[in-house]
Amino acid sequence: MNRASLHPLTITGLLFAGIAAPLLFPAYTNQAAVLWLMIVFASTWDILGGQMGYNSLGNIFFFGAGMYTSAVVQIGLFYDVGMYTSGARTTHIVFTTAQYFTGFALGAVAAGIGAAALALVTSWIVFGLRGPYFAIGTLGVAVAGAELIASWEWLGAAAGISMPVFPGAPEAQKLFFYFLLFGLAFVVLVFLRWLYSTNFGLAINAIRDDEEKAEAMGLHTRRYKRVAWSISAFFLGIAGAIFGNMTGFIEPRDIAFPTTTFNIFMILMVLLGGKGTFWGPVVGAIVFDVIKEVTWTYFLGWQFVALGLLIVIIVVYFQQGIVGWLMEKYPSRFGIRVAPKESDQYVRSIGLAPHPEGAE
Amino acid sequence: MEQVLANISVLAAMPIFNLGLLIDGLLVGSIFALAAYGLALVWGVMNVKNLAQGDFIMIGGYLTWSLGRHGINPLLGIPVAIVVLWGIGWILYRTVISKVITRDLFTSLLATFGIAIVIQQGLNLAFGPDTQSAHADLPTLSFAGGLITIAATRVVGFVFAILLAVAVILFMKKSRMGQAIRATAQDARAARVLGIDTEKVYSFTFCLNAAICGAAGALVAMVWNVQPFLGTTYSIRLFVIVTAAGFGNLPGVIAAGFGMGVFEQFGGFVLGAEFQQALIVLLLLAVLAVRQLQQLRVRQAVQ
Numbered sequence: 001m002n003r004a005s006l007h008p009l010t011i012t013g014l015l016f017a018g019i020a021a022p023l024l025f026p027a028y029t030n031q032a033a034v035l036w037l038m039i040v041f042a043s044t045w046d047i048l049g050g051q052m053g054y055n056s057l058g059n060i061f062f063f064g065a066g067m068y069t070s071a072v073v074q075i076g077l078f079y080d081v082g083m084y085t086s087g088a089r090t091t092h093i094v095f096t097t098a099q100y101f102t103g104f105a106l107g108a109v110a111a112g113i114g115a116a117a118l119a120l121v122t123s124w125i126v127f128g129l130r131g132p133y134f135a136i137g138t139l140g141v142a143v144a145g146a147e148l149i150a151s152w153e154w155l156g157a158a159a160g161i162s163m164p165v166f167p168g169a170p171e172a173q174k175l176f177f178y179f180l181l182f183g184l185a186f187v188v189l190v191f192l193r194w195l196y197s198t199n200f201g202l203a204i205n206a207i208r209d210d211e212e213k214a215e216a217m218g219l220h221t222r223r224y225k226r227v228a229w230s231i232s233a234f235f236l237g238i239a240g241a242i243f244g245n246m247t248g249f250i251e252p253r254d255i256a257f258p259t260t261t262f263n264i265f266m267i268l269m270v271l272l273g274g275k276g277t278f279w280g281p282v283v284g285a286i287v288f289d290v291i292k293e294v295t296w297t298y299f300l301g302w303q304f305v306a307l308g309l310l311i312v313i314i315v316v317y318f319q320q321g322i323v324g325w326l327m328e329k330y331p332s333r334f335g336i337r338v339a340p341k342e343s344d345q346y347v348r349s350i351g352l353a354p355h356p357e358g359a360e
Numbered sequence: 361m362e363q364v365l366a367n368i369s370v371l372a373a374m375p376i377f378n379l380g381l382l383i384d385g386l387l388v389g390s391i392f393a394l395a396a397y398g399l400a401l402v403w404g405v406m407n408v409k410n411l412a413q414g415d416f417i418m419i420g421g422y423l424t425w426s427l428g429r430h431g432i433n434p435l436l437g438i439p440v441a442i443v444v445l446w447g448i449g450w451i452l453y454r455t456v457i458s459k460v461i462t463r464d465l466f467t468s469l470l471a472t473f474g475i476a477i478v479i480q481q482g483l484n485l486a487f488g489p490d491t492q493s494a495h496a497d498l499p500t501l502s503f504a505g506g507l508i509t510i511a512a513t514r515v516v517g518f519v520f521a522i523l524l525a526v527a528v529i530l531f532m533k534k535s536r537m538g539q540a541i542r543a544t545a546q547d548a549r550a551a552r553v554l555g556i557d558t559e560k561v562y563s564f565t566f567c568l569n570a571a572i573c574g575a576a577g578a579l580v581a582m583v584w585n586v587q588p589f590l591g592t593t594y595s596i597r598l599f600v601i602v603t604a605a606g607f608g609n610l611p612g613v614i615a616a617g618f619g620m621g622v623f624e625q626f627g628g629f630v631l632g633a634e635f636q637q638a639l640i641v642l643l644l645l646a647v648l649a650v651r652q653l654q655q656l657r658v659r660q661a662v663q
Contacts, residue, residue: 055466055469055470057473125645125648125649125652126648128652128655129648129652131464131465131466132409132465132466132469133603133648133651135466135469136409136469136596136599136644136648137644137645137648140596140641140644140645140648141645143596143637143641144638144641144642144645147635147637147638147641148638151635151638260477264473264477267470271470301485302481302485304477304480304481305477305478305481305482305485307477307481308474308475308476308477308478308479308480308481309474309478310474311470311471311473311474311477312456312471312474312475312478315460315467315470315471315474316456316459316460316467316471317459319463319467
């Protein structure tokens with residue numbers, strides 16, 4: 001396979017969309033920022049879930065870990081963390097502009113590296129597990145992370161931490177975080193496009209298709225799995241650092257490790273868009289986030305019931321996702337050659353869309 | 361930390377306290393064992409890992425609690441919960457489970473996770489997020505000069521859990537349907553060839569599991585408490601039990617259920633009740649890590 005990168009036209013389109021959005025719709029800057037965050041979530045989940053066939057239920061762990069790492073670095077550079085987070089603190093602590101930006105920059109880098117390091121450590125526990133055990137094990141890691149921080153006084157326990165305040169006008173703050181998240185999503189997409197075209201991409205696809213055979217062919221499957229998980233953790237850690245500063249307040253159960261919201265959104269967006277395809281997670285993230293933003297407020301408390309139903313419906317009836325469905329319907333548009341006679345058979349056999357009938 | 365050490369020294373100084381915790385743990389563990397058996401049944405027969413197991417328990421618990429609130433003895437909640445959960449299980453089987461049963465494992469896991477979210481949020485909307493408990497108006501027994509106190513409800517719960525478990529096990533061993541279920545678990549294809557309607561067996565197994573969960577839930581509401589979001593904790597707990605024992609190993613599942621009850625009583629006493637959930641999750645990770653080490657050994661032996 002050739003070392004493909006994103007088409008220049010696509011890059012231009014992405015940059016144009018990213019820069020134009022806050023200028024055209026200044027009232028929705030925050031929503032657009034969250035949309036880019038969702039694209040990061042879905043694309044990084046798909047590295048493991050779609051391309052490598054390891055369905056994780058605990059990727060949110062790295063998001064929260066990055067958020068807390070960056071908080072500790074940002075505060076710890078200039079003050080004592082235990083003092084800052086203690087509930088009894090009465091003094092008001094102000095960060096100067098220089099302190100804020102150096103702290104944030106170092107914090108974000110530390111968050112990415114820290115999350116990747118945690119991925120390497122946790123991979124010792126989870127990567128011997130296969131299939132559903134892997135999903136449950138990673139869910140356990142995420143819940144354990146939340147519970148650990150919720151009982152850790154030094155990190156503010158369940159009461160959370162108020163992050164340093166952005167030195168500047170609210171409008172500037174919105175644009176600052178918007179462009180950070182857009183930049184992150186852009187880097188993730190360009191990087192993943194390149195990654196999937198290398199031998200590494202082929203190797204993780206081989207692990208998805210048949211891990212035993214891949215191992216027998218001489219692939220160091222464990223090493224590939226670890227690296228893939230660390231890549232996804234690295235980007236999620238940085239996303240956590242940015243999002244923590246964007247909300248201004250972090251707390252373990254609902255913001256840093258939200259196992260029943262962001263964590264499930266990731267999987268749902270990928271399934272909706274199409275697992276194991278490059279554009280699927282992006283399409284899924286956009287469709288899901290827009291539908292959610294538009295309809296969420298009309299459900300009056302029934303949002304999460306609707307979310308659960310949506311999971312069941314997508315999983316049971318529409319598992320190939322939007323892009324997967326399009327690929328099946330118009331294979332020639334995606335550069336998939338179809339033999340004229342047994343077209344249906346061929347599309348099935350490339351393994352893009354698991355067919356219910358194919359299971360027996 | 362000092363609190364933990366102090367609690368441990370209390371246990372060391374007063375052996376009778378250990379006995380009390382042990383008895384309490386065994387009484388509670390019987391309910392875990394019952395529900396874990398249901399999980400192992402569905403897992404073994406249908407190869408579906410039901411993440412909504414704990415939420416079925418919560419439905420049963422809330423049924424019993426609402427009966428108790430209308431002045432009906434919560435003990436009557438057990439048959440009601442069994443019947444209602446059987447129905448719910450049947451509906452879920454027809455609409456969701458029967459469609460994911462032949463797919464890959466993550467599909468059924470995610471589908472049951474979706475069901476779990478719907479049940480949790482539905483209960484939350486219907487009953488509110490408060491912790492509730494059904495009172496059966498039974499006395500608290502005390503022994504050894506008041507050092508060991510045992511709530512009679514826990515004893516009743518224990519007896520009912522054992523009775524139900526024995527009934528289910530006898531059913532599986534003796535009845536025609538039980539034999540069909542076991543045959544399907546061994547080899548679904550061969551069972552179909554020999555004329556067993558496996559579709560019916562799957563549907564029956566799932567309903568039976570839901571009913572077992574309903575009964576366990578009724579007992580939980582009596583001896584403990586129910587809350588819409590506690591279901592996840594129960595699911596993880598049951599998953600730990602079945603993973604630790606292995607799903608084909610019935611005596612193992614029951615022993616692990618009792619062990620879980622005792623472990624939680626001691627852990628809760630030493631560390632404090634607020635660490636309960638963290639404790640269960642850590643136990644899950646520990647069990648998975650140990651299982652993995654065992655498999656590693658097998659793999660090396662094969663190589």
